[in-house]
Amino acid sequence: MLTFTIRRMLTSIPTLLFISIVIFGLLQLAPGDPMAQVPLTVPPEVKQKMREALGLGAPVHIQYLKWLNQFFIVEPQFLIDWMTRDSFLFGWLPDTQFSMVYDPELEKMVPQQRNISWQTRSPIMDIVIQRIPQTLWVVGLAYIVGILIALPIGIYSAYRHYSVFDQAGTFITMVGFSIPPFFTGPLLIVIFSVTLGWLPSIYDTTHVVNDWASFKYQLSQMILPVMVLALQTTAQISRYMRASMLDNLNQDYVRTARAKGLKEGVVVMVHVLRNSMIPVITVIALGVPSIFGGAIITENVFGVNGIGQLLITALFANDIPMVMTITFIFAIMIVVFNLIADVLYGVLDPRIRYD
Amino acid sequence: MTDTANEIDPYAALQDKEPGKPPRNQWLDVWDQFKKHKGAVFGGGFLIFITLAVLLGPYLWTVDAQKLDIRNKNVRPIWIAIWDGGAKTLWHRPFGTDNLGRDLLAQMIAGGRASMAVGWTAMLLSLSIGTGVGVAAGYFKRLDGLLMRLTDLFLSLPILPLLLVAVTLFRQPLRANFGPEGGMFILIVVVVGLTSWMQTARIVRGEILALKEREFILAARSIGTTSGAIIRRHLLPNVISPIMVSATLGLAVAIITESALSFLGVGFPSDFPTWGKMLADAVPRMEEYPERVLLPGIAISLTVLGVNYLGDGLRDALDPRIRGR
Numbered sequence: 001m002l003t004f005t006i007r008r009m010l011t012s013i014p015t016l017l018f019i020s021i022v023i024f025g026l027l028q029l030a031p032g033d034p035m036a037q038v039p040l041t042v043p044p045e046v047k048q049k050m051r052e053a054l055g056l057g058a059p060v061h062i063q064y065l066k067w068l069n070q071f072f073i074v075e076p077q078f079l080i081d082w083m084t085r086d087s088f089l090f091g092w093l094p095d096t097q098f099s100m101v102y103d104p105e106l107e108k109m110v111p112q113q114r115n116i117s118w119q120t121r122s123p124i125m126d127i128v129i130q131r132i133p134q135t136l137w138v139v140g141l142a143y144i145v146g147i148l149i150a151l152p153i154g155i156y157s158a159y160r161h162y163s164v165f166d167q168a169g170t171f172i173t174m175v176g177f178s179i180p181p182f183f184t185g186p187l188l189i190v191i192f193s194v195t196l197g198w199l200p201s202i203y204d205t206t207h208v209v210n211d212w213a214s215f216k217y218q219l220s221q222m223i224l225p226v227m228v229l230a231l232q233t234t235a236q237i238s239r240y241m242r243a244s245m246l247d248n249l250n251q252d253y254v255r256t257a258r259a260k261g262l263k264e265g266v267v268v269m270v271h272v273l274r275n276s277m278i279p280v281i282t283v284i285a286l287g288v289p290s291i292f293g294g295a296i297i298t299e300n301v302f303g304v305n306g307i308g309q310l311l312i313t314a315l316f317a318n319d320i321p322m323v324m325t326i327t328f329i330f331a332i333m334i335v336v337f338n339l340i341a342d343v344l345y346g347v348l349d350p351r352i353r354y355d
Numbered sequence: 356m357t358d359t360a361n362e363i364d365p366y367a368a369l370q371d372k373e374p375g376k377p378p379r380n381q382w383l384d385v386w387d388q389f390k391k392h393k394g395a396v397f398g399g400g401f402l403i404f405i406t407l408a409v410l411l412g413p414y415l416w417t418v419d420a421q422k423l424d425i426r427n428k429n430v431r432p433i434w435i436a437i438w439d440g441g442a443k444t445l446w447h448r449p450f451g452t453d454n455l456g457r458d459l460l461a462q463m464i465a466g467g468r469a470s471m472a473v474g475w476t477a478m479l480l481s482l483s484i485g486t487g488v489g490v491a492a493g494y495f496k497r498l499d500g501l502l503m504r505l506t507d508l509f510l511s512l513p514i515l516p517l518l519l520v521a522v523t524l525f526r527q528p529l530r531a532n533f534g535p536e537g538g539m540f541i542l543i544v545v546v547v548g549l550t551s552w553m554q555t556a557r558i559v560r561g562e563i564l565a566l567k568e569r570e571f572i573l574a575a576r577s578i579g580t581t582s583g584a585i586i587r588r589h590l591l592p593n594v595i596s597p598i599m600v601s602a603t604l605g606l607a608v609a610i611i612t613e614s615a616l617s618f619l620g621v622g623f624p625s626d627f628p629t630w631g632k633m634l635a636d637a638v639p640r641m642e643e644y645p646e647r648v649l650l651p652g653i654a655i656s657l658t659v660l661g662v663n664y665l666g667d668g669l670r671d672a673l674d675p676r677i678r679g680r
Contacts, residue, residue, distance in 0.1 A: 018508050026520060174394075174667075178660035180611050182618040182631070183652035186638050194642045293515040297615055301638075311516060312619060315523045323520055330513035338511060 005343050012335050019331040024064050027320050067321075070115040071328065075125050078114065119319040128307060128325065134205055135306030139295045142226040146233025147284060153234070154241025154280075158249060159268055169238065176235030181294055184228050185301035192224060199224055205305035225302045232294060233287065240283045244276040251275075278348045285341040289334040388672040395668020398661035405658055409471050412464035420461035420628055427452055432459070432646050453647065454640065463650060466628040470610055470655070473543055473629075477609035480548030482602050485555025486594075490586055492556065493563025503560070510553045518612065521546050522621045535624045543622065547612050555601040562594045596673035603666030607659045614655050630655050 038047060058066070081100075083090040100109040114123040153173070157166035193201035200221045209218050248254070249272055257267045296308030303309075307326060314322035389395060431439075432451040450459035492502035522542060529538035566572065567590075575585050614631030616622040623629050630651040637647035 015508055015511055019512060022512065023517070023520075026517070027524070029524075171394075174663060175656075175660060178607070178663050179652075179656040180614060180659070182615060183634065183648075183656055186634070186641055186648045187652065190641055190645050190648065194645075289513070293513065296515055296519075297619065300619060311519070315519055315621075327513055327516045327520060330516050331511065334511045334513055 001343075001346055004346060008339055008342055012339055015335055016332065019335070020068065020328060021064070023324055023327050023331070024067065027324055028060060028063075067115070067324070071325070074112055074114060077112070078123075078125065115321055115325065117314070117319055117322045119314060119317045119322065124322050124325045127310065127322070128329065131305065131307045131310050134203075134304055135292070135295055135299070135308065138203070138222060138225050138298070138304055138306065139229060139291055141222065142229030143233055143288065143291055145226055146230035147237055149230065150234040150237035151241055151280075154238040155245055155268070155273065157238075158242045158245030161246065161249075166242075170242075173235040173238050176231045177239070179231075181228050181232060181297050182301060184231060185224075185298060188224050188228060189301075201302070203302045203304040225298050225304060228298050228301070229291060229294060233291060236287065237280065237284060241276065241280050244279050245272060248272045248276045278345065281348060282341040282345045285337050285344055288337045289330065292330060292333060385672045389668050392664075392668035392671055394664040395672075398664030398668065401657060401661035402665060405467060405654070405661075406471060409464055409467035412467075413461075416460055416464060418458045418461040420457060420465040421626060423455050423457060424452065425455065428454055429644065431644070435646075450650065451644075451646065453636070459647070459650065462628045462633060463630075463654065466630045466633050466651060467654060469540075469623065469627065469629040470613055470631070470658075473540065473547070473613040474606050474610040476540075477544045477547040477551070477613070478602055478605040480544060481552040481605050481609070482555055482598065484548065485552035485601070486559050486591075486598060488552065489556040489559025490563055490590065490594075493560040494567060494582065494586060494590065499560075502556075506553050506556050509550070512550065514550050515615070518546055518550060518616065519619065519621060522616055526621070536627050539623045539627075543613055543616060547609050551605060551608055551612075555598065555605070558597045558601060559594055562597055563590055566590055566593055596669075599673065600666055600670045603662050603669060607662040607666070610655065610659055610662070 038050065042050075056063075081096050084093045084096045100111055102108075103110045114125070116122060117124050117127060120127065153169050157163075157169040160166055189201045192199045198220075200217075201224070203221050203225060207214065207218060207221070209215050249268075254267060254272060257271050258264075262271075292308070295304075295306065296311060298304070299306045299308040300312060307329075311323065311326045314326065427448065430448045430452040432449065435451075448458055448460075450463065452458055453462070488502050488506065492499045492506075525542055526539070529542050532538060533541055572585060572589060575589055580588075613622065613629065614634070617629050617631030618635040620635065622632060625632075633651040634648060634655070637644065637651070641648045
């Protein structure tokens with residue numbers, strides 16, 4: 001298993017490189033000039049200098065390698081320094097100085113040049129790290145809620161196959177599967193915010209939770225986006241859960257378990273459920289990246305100040321380094337969760353041996 | 356002895372009054388099974404209805420979707436008058452008008468045209484790429500490793516962000532070459548088609564790998580049939596059912612993707628209605644005019660729901676193990 005995991009991790013490196021080349025190539029091919037917004041009164045030679053300062057003068061492969069260097073070497077160094085300096089978890093460790101380089105002119109240590117956003121002129125990773133918690137709160141909670149709703153629905157509709165509950169459940173999951181989030185979002189806003197006035201329609205990111213009332217407000221503003229995202233998750237996962245339970249309920253070992261006098265609850269909830277969870281867990285792992293993709297739309301609808309909205313604003317502002325970094329973060333997530341799913345499958349199912 | 360010999364008529368089977376029925380067509384069986392799935396029949400019917408509506412609609416409802424009629428702006432749909440007599444409704448604007456006085460029914464038809472055209476074309480494109488790659492990978496052993504590796508790589512691309520990037524960045528040159536609508540149409544179709552063929556390719560490859568080892572392929576090869584003819588005559592007709600099922604899924608994905616892009620404001624130009632664009636334009640004023648959100652939203656959702664049900668029914672109907680149950 002360990003060799004498989006290591007081999008699988010090694011093969012994901014070329015995958016990531018391929019994806020980075022695709023993203024980089026796409027952005028290179030794209031028209032659009034970062035100097036387009038610089039006033040026309042700026043003389044051309046100054047413009048050329050500005051271009052070089054942004055690293056645009058270099059040949060394409062140099063730009064690509066520099067970008068890789070920034071993403072995989074420089075930024076992790078800054079992350080380690082930040083963790084040993086400020087973070088709660090590793091703050092007790094002695095402070096590291098990985099990200100500092102010696103500047104002979106100033107004769108002291110200065111931070112390395114970081115990958116900056118053309119839009120805000122600040123390091124991209126800092127902005128991304130500021131935005132990630134909002135996305136994680138909404139998306140992560142939505143995913144957990146979705147799974148918690150989906151599993152019982154899937155189990156029960158498989159156990160009572162063709163019952164009214166099963167029919168209704170399959171219909172509702174089909175509907176949830178088909179209605180796009182950019183319609184459920186406004187629909188729920190019309191119902192719960194406009195007509196009933198129960199919940200706020202816009203997610204207030206600046207809201208600080210410090211007492212019971214503000215906590216309740218935080219909960220109420222999270223309900224709508226979480227529900228929209230959870231509907232999609234629920235629909236997908238309960239379908240898988242139902243199919244997987246149905247496969248297992250007809251197996252011979254179920255009859256054996258009943259024949260030896262086990263209670264029905266034990267048969268279903270222990271024997272069948274544990275076996276049916278194997279494919280479902282991999283599906284859950286595989287679904288994590290796609291729900292982040294879906295969050296792009298949901299964040300846009302509810303005004304959540306997360307990473308998806310950052311991508312959209314960066315795209316409209318032609319902020320290519322930012323777009324590239326965020327897209328690549330999404331890609332890394334997909335590759336990592338594919339890896340996790342593969343490994344989990346091998347760990348959970350003893351019948352599967354990769355070696 | 357002779358009595359019993361007379362009683363038993365040894366030639367009864369040869370003296371049937373009517374000739375034996377010809378063997379039933381496979382597609383009749385499929386149709387019988389398909390009819391049993393009520394949701395699939397509804398879904399297929401709705402898809403046909405919406406396709407006909409957007410194709411024939413402009414001839415029946417001849418109002419121009421782009422025509423501004425600023426005096427009759429913000430007209431509510433006619434059914435609002437049932438419970439709200441004071442609402443501004445007009446009989447010749449049954450679905451109402453938007454904030455510039457454009458007729459909503461005509462916009463729905465025009466928008467549906469765009470959405471369905473994008474959906475069908477992108478689906479056909481992704482289907483042909485997927486089938487091509489799948490057949491090539493399944494049939495030619497030399498290509499298998501390479502093509503499947505490529506499929507895996509495409510599967511790990513972040514699709515929605517890449518779609519957004521591609522559409523935003525390549526909008527200008529294509530618009531300059533093919534006109535604002537034509538350029539956008541080509542861009543969205545190509546981009547959706549290029550990013551959604553992977554599932555089809557995997558399914559088709561699996562089927563081809565299994566079929567390739569069967570005796571009839573061996574027989575075909577032994578009489579000297581070329582690879583191209585084997586693929587065209589023997590393999591493709593046998594993988595038609597998984598292809599049809601993934602076609603329905605592809606149509607649903609393409610319609611949703613186009614609407615999502617339009618919703619995020621990177622789709623078609625602002626004066627060209629599509630369902631996603633109408634939905635996005637209506638969101639800021641949905642408190643006063645919820646029907647403008649509901650109409651395109653319900654249209655998208657019902658179409659996708661219908662297509663998904665159609666796919667479900669087709670999968671059941673085309674699977675010979677389920678058929679007849």
